[in-house]
Amino acid sequence: MSGTRHRHVVDLADRRALAAWRPADPAVVAEAGRLKDAALLDFGMTESAVASWLYAKCRHQVASTAVDTAAVVASGDGSVLLVYNPDFFVALGLTGVKFVLFHEARHLVHRHLFVEPELRADPVFTMAAEVAINHVALVRLRRESLPLLHGEPVGVDPVAVHERYRADLAGQGLPALDYAEFVETDLGVYTELKRMKQPPVPVALCVHLARDVPADQESVDAVVSSVLLNSLLAARRGHGGAESELLDLMGRTDGTSEQATRRWGLLGAGALRGTTASTGVVDWWQRWLLDVLASRLRPGERLVYPRKRGAVLAALGHDPMLSRRGPEREKVLVIALDTSGSIPSSVVEWMTGLVGRVEGVRAHWLSFDGVVMPFRPGERVLGGGGTSFQNVVDYVEGRLEVAGEVFEEQADAVVVLTDGYAPPVTPAEPDKWIWLITEGGNDWPDAHHPPMACHRVRPVTRTATP
Numbered sequence: 001m002s003g004t005r006h007r008h009v010v011d012l013a014d015r016r017a018l019a020a021w022r023p024a025d026p027a028v029v030a031e032a033g034r035l036k037d038a039a040l041l042d043f044g045m046t047e048s049a050v051a052s053w054l055y056a057k058c059r060h061q062v063a064s065t066a067v068d069t070a071a072v073v074a075s076g077d078g079s080v081l082l083v084y085n086p087d088f089f090v091a092l093g094l095t096g097v098k099f100v101l102f103h104e105a106r107h108l109v110h111r112h113l114f115v116e117p118e119l120r121a122d123p124v125f126t127m128a129a130e131v132a133i134n135h136v137a138l139v140r141l142r143r144e145s146l147p148l149l150h151g152e153p154v155g156v157d158p159v160a161v162h163e164r165y166r167a168d169l170a171g172q173g174l175p176a177l178d179y180a181e182f183v184e185t186d187l188g189v190y191t192e193l194k195r196m197k198q199p200p201v202p203v204a205l206c207v208h209l210a211r212d213v214p215a216d217q218e219s220v221d222a223v224v225s226s227v228l229l230n231s232l233l234a235a236r237r238g239h240g241g242a243e244s245e246l247l248d249l250m251g252r253t254d255g256t257s258e259q260a261t262r263r264w265g266l267l268g269a270g271a272l273r274g275t276t277a278s279t280g281v282v283d284w285w286q287r288w289l290l291d292v293l294a295s296r297l298r299p300g301e302r303l304v305y306p307r308k309r310g311a312v313l314a315a316l317g318h319d320p321m322l323s324r325r326g327p328e329r330e331k332v333l334v335i336a337l338d339t340s341g342s343i344p345s346s347v348v349e350w351m352t353g354l355v356g357r358v359e360g361v362r363a364h365w366l367s368f369d370g371v372v373m374p375f376r377p378g379e380r381v382l383g384g385g386g387t388s389f390q391n392v393v394d395y396v397e398g399r400l401e402v403a404g405e406v407f408e409e410q411a412d413a414v415v416v417l418t419d420g421y422a423p424p425v426t427p428a429e430p431d432k433w434i435w436l437i438t439e440g441g442n443d444w445p446d447a448h449h450p451p452m453a454c455h456r457v458r459p460v461t462r463t464a465t466p
């Protein structure tokens with residue numbers, strides 16, 4: 001089988017080789033870069049928070065004729081880059097470029113949510129993905145039809161596939177779903193196509209169908225879960241576009257596959273619908289913390305596109321476009337762990353994972369009992385005797401030296417994970433403080449004046465039953 005695989009002319013993870021490969025006319029490269037930037041700007045402002053975040057994570061965006069269309073390459077070290085054929089983009093025009101970039105972003109989300117090997121191995125599933133993704137693209141981008149390339153439609157037409165499906169089932173004397181029911185969920189399309197006597201075979205219209213684009217599952221999972229989390233946080237703080245996109249995406253995928261449900265559950269996305277995750281791996285306190293953090297870490301949401309330099313830098317294989325994104329300055333988050341009591345390690349792990357996935361946040365980790373000790377995640381935290389919240393407050397507010405140094409940053413939010421047993425404190429800015437009280441602890445901050453955000457936490461048990 002390996003003998004039949006397409007070999008790329010250059011290493012798709014090598015961006016300098018990419019940019020150098022048969023470079024197109026500089027005017028074409030410049031125009032393609034302009035179209036790409038304009039498309040991403042539209043996504044960011046209105047049309048797709050998910051696509052916008054995804055491409056914001058592609059620090060390198062390279063025009064190269066080494067690909068025929070456009071693809072996101074995950075190079076294995078966790079970084080992702082966008083490669084696009086400049087001639088293809090110019091021939092498509094802006095509306096076509098937007099369609100293709102949205103399609104590509106959605107492919108990665110689809111790949112992250114549906115990982116079952118039996119699905120992946122089935123070419124009908126590949127076709128179903130094309131149908132579902134293009135249906136969503138048409139709806140979200142408010143299009144009547146597929147983009148045209150030299151007068152020909154690009155990609156799989158979901159309406160045409162539905163027509164073939166109806167004809168096929170009529171031939172078998174079986175009832176068929178109407179179009180709206182047929183495309184209702186991503187897996188539903190697959191189920192219905194499987195009922196056909198002759199399911200349609202995917203043809204090479206999408207870069208994924210034609211070629212082996214390097215994109216290991218681990219890198220895809222890391223980037224997509226980060227994209228979904230950031231979109232979720234945007235939705236929770238009132239971005240209507242992000243909310244409608246995520247609710248629609250959840251509606252199409254959550255509950256349709258065990259893996260998809262699990263992944264939504266891990267994100268705590270149920271809070272968006274006011275429901276509890278059926279997996280039991282995400283507890284209410286986690287969703288509560290996501291929500292509180294989102295409000296404390298509200299970013300400036302500025303996307304800056306250096307339009308003039310973008311195309312030139314892309315051609316050189318340098319960071320092309322998003323010179324700055326997200327918050328106007330990084331938000332500072334302090335996480336203080338009380339080592340005098342017993343903090344479940346699963347809670348600490350979950351916090352570490354969460355903080356690592358939130359964009360534009362610089363985290364400072366402290367352990368404390370009677371004294372405050374900064375540490376890095378992964379380091380061993382030693383507990384001593386006594387507990388003082390006042391020392392934590394004094395340190396965070398810059399009054400207490402630790403190892404000869406004072407904390408010089410302005411914290412935007414402080415999360416304290418503790419059993420609560422120590423004299424109560426009143427920080428200078430109580431609304432920045434978030435108290436997570438372990439089981440059996442004392443939740444005094446709840447009744448404190450002024451009140452502070454406070455929630456009881458339970459250890460997260462990954463083996464929890466539904």
Ligand SMILES: [Zn+2]
Pocket residue numbers: 103107130206207208
């Ligand atoms: Zn595709």
